Amino acid sequence: MLNDMKIGLSFILLFIIVVFGVNGQKSTSDLNQFPKEKTPEVIGLRIAEKFLNTSHSQYGNTRPPKPPTQITYPDVCTWLGGLWFAEATKDEELFNRFESRFLPLLRGETNMLPKANHVDNNVFGAVPLELFLKNGEQKYLDLGIKYADSQWKVPNDATSEQKQWAAKSYSWQTRIWIDDMFMITAIQAQAYRATKNREYVDRAAKEMVLYLDEIQLDNGLFYHSPEAHYSWGRGNGWMAVGMAEILRILPKDNPDRTRIMAGYQKMMSALLKYQENDGMWRQIIDDEEAWKETSATAMFTYAMITGVKEGWLKKKAYGAAARKSWLTLVDYINVDDELTEVCAGTNIMNSRDHYMNRPRIVGDLHGQAPLLWCATALLR
Template sequence: MKATRNIGMLVALISSVSMLAGCSAPILASQGAPVQAPSSGAIDEYFSNWPAEADPALVGRRIANNFVARNFDFQINSFHRWIIYPEVCAWYGALQVAELSKDQALKEQLIGKFDQFLTPEGARRLSPRAHVDYRITGVVPLEIYLLNGEQTYLEIGRDYADKQWATTTPDGITTEARYWADDLYMLPVLQVQAYRATKDPKYLDRVAMTMVAYLDKLQQPSGLFLHSPDSPFYWGRGNGWVAAGMAEVLSVLPPEHPNYARIMQSYKLMMAGLLKYQNPEGLWLQLIEQPDFWPETSGSAMFAFAMVEGVKRGWLDAKTYGPAARKAWLGLVKYVDSAGNIKEVVVGTNKASNEVGPDLEVQKKFYYDRPRKTGDLHGQSPMLWTAAALLR
C-alpha cells in the first residue's frame, strides 16, 4: 500500500484517538550534520579490516533481517495494544543499515512493514499516549520520509514531535519529562529527527534546552549518570541511552548554538568516564562501576555507538577512543548468534525505587537480579545503530 493515502484523514484519525484517550500522540531520528572527520588513516586503522564475522554490513543486515521477520509485539502479546519503543529503536537502526549497505530489497521490506499503519484500522496501533515510550513511534515515519520523501510519513512523524511539546512546564520543557536517564534518548531523538526532516530550528532548541536540564540533574563528576535521583546507580543501559542521545543531538546541533558547548562538554566527560570501566573483552557491566556485576550487551552497544560517532565526527581523539570503539564492536559481535540475536541483554527495567522502595542495598540487588534475554530488542537496536555508524 503506497503513501498516497489520504494524509488528512489519517492524521485526523490519530488526533481523534488522542483526544479520546485524553492524551497527545507519538516520536524519533537519522544522521544529518556534516561529519568533521579525522584523517582517513585514523578511520581506516580502527574501523576497517574487520574479521569476516565482524563485518558491520553483514552483522547489521543479519540483525535487520531478524527484525523484518518478527511480528509486532501487539500481534502476539495481548498486554500491548500499540507499537512499543524497542521496536521503534530497532526499526530505525535497521532502516539506516539497509540504506547504508545499499540493500534495496531490505529497505523496501522495512518500509513496507509500515504499510498496515497507513489504514484507518492500522493507525489505531499508533499510540496516542502522551508518554516518552510511545511518542518515539514518530521516529520511524520520519526516517522513512528522509529515505523516500513521501509526505504521508512526514505528516505522521511531525505530528508526534509537535504533540510532545503541546504541554510544557514553566521552563518550556515538555511535561513528558521524567528526569530518568532513559529519557535522554527517548525525548531528544524524536525532536532531532523532526529537525532532520524539516530543518525547523525549534526542534533543536527544544531538545538542547531539555538535555541541559537533565545534565544538570543527573550527571555526576565521574561523567556517568544516575538512573534517577531516587535510584542513584550507574545503570548500564540507562547510561547507554544518554550516550546515544547526546551523540544524536550533537550530530545536528550547530557549534554556534548556545547549548552546544555545554552538551559537548558533558559528552566528552562521559566518554572519558566510560573508558575507565571497559572490561578486557570490550564490554561494560550492568552497573558500570560495580566489579561484581555482569557484562551487559545493550548498554555496551550504546556506548560503542557513541564512541564510533565521536571518533568519526572528530569530537573524540581517534588514538584514544578508536581502539576502545573497535574493541567494543569486536567484543559485542561474539554475543550475536547465527540467527542475528544478541545475548545477555537485560530486560526492560524500571527505576529501582519504583520497584523495591528507597533502601539502596535492596535497589542494588534489584539491578543485579534483573533477568537477561537473547534477542531482546533493547539489545538488537543499538547493535544496528553501531553497525550503521561504522558504515557511515
C-alpha cells in the same frame, strides 16, 4: 636506482606499521577493517533480517505471552536502525522492506499506533520521519510531526508537575529519567532534520542540558534518576546515544552545544575507565560484581564510533575501545541472530539488587537495535 628502491621500501614499511602495528597485527583503533564474519555489513544484515522476519514485540520481548496492543519503543529503535543501515549500505530493497512493514499501520492496523502521551510513545514519530526523509511523502511527515509537536503541547489532563515543566519551556513529558534523553531528543532531532525548523533541535538541546545538570555525576556517569542512585548500564547508554545523535545535527551556533559536548566528552572519558579488558561494560557500570551486559555495551560503542568519526574523540584511545567492544559484542550473537545477555526493561528503584537481578533476555530488541546503530555508524 638503489636509493629509489630503499625509499620505496621505507614507505611500504611505514604503511605496514601504521596499518598493522609494529607486530604485524591489525591496528587496534581501526574502525574500517574487520574479520569477514564480523564486518558491519554482515552483522547489520543479519540483525535487520531477524527484525523483518519477527512479529512486533511487546517492549522488546519478541516472545510476549500475549500479542502486543501497540508498537513499543524497542521496535521503534530497531526500525530506525534498520532504515539507517539500509541507507548506509545503499540497499534500496532492504529499505523498501522496512517501509512495507510500516504501511499496515496507516491502513488496517491504525489501532497499533501508540498514543502521543509519553516519552516512550512519542519516539515512534522518528520512524515515519525517517521514511519522509527518504521519499518525501507527506503522509509520513504529517504523522511524525504530530508526535514531535505533541511532546510540547500540554494536554488538558496534564498534572500540575507537567504544567510546571511546560511553563519553563521544557516538554511536559519531562520526568528526569535518563532513558528520556534518547526518547525526547530522537523525535525532536528527526523533526528538525525533516523540516529544518530550528525550534525542534533547540528545545531538544535545552532539555538535554536540564538532564545533564540534574543527573550527571562528578565521575561522568549518570544515575538512572534522582531517586535511583545507581549507574545502570543501558540507562547510561540512552544518554550516550542521545548526546551523540543531537551533537551530530546541532547547529554550531546553538547556545547549548558547548555544554552538551562537555557532558558527552566527560561521559566518554568515564566509560574508558570502566570498560572491561574484553571490551564490555557492566549492568551497573561502576560495580565490579555486576554482570557484563550487551545492550549498554552496544550503545556505548555507538557513541564512541560516532565521536571518533566526527572528530570529537581521539581515535587512538576511543577507536581502540570501540573496535574492541564491537569484536567482543558480536560474539554474543547466537546462531539465531539474537543478541544474548540483554537486560530486560527496567524501571527506576533505589536498590542495587533491583539492577543486579534483572532478567537476562535473548533476542530482546533493546539489544538488537543498538547493534544496528553500531553497524550503521561503522559504515558512515
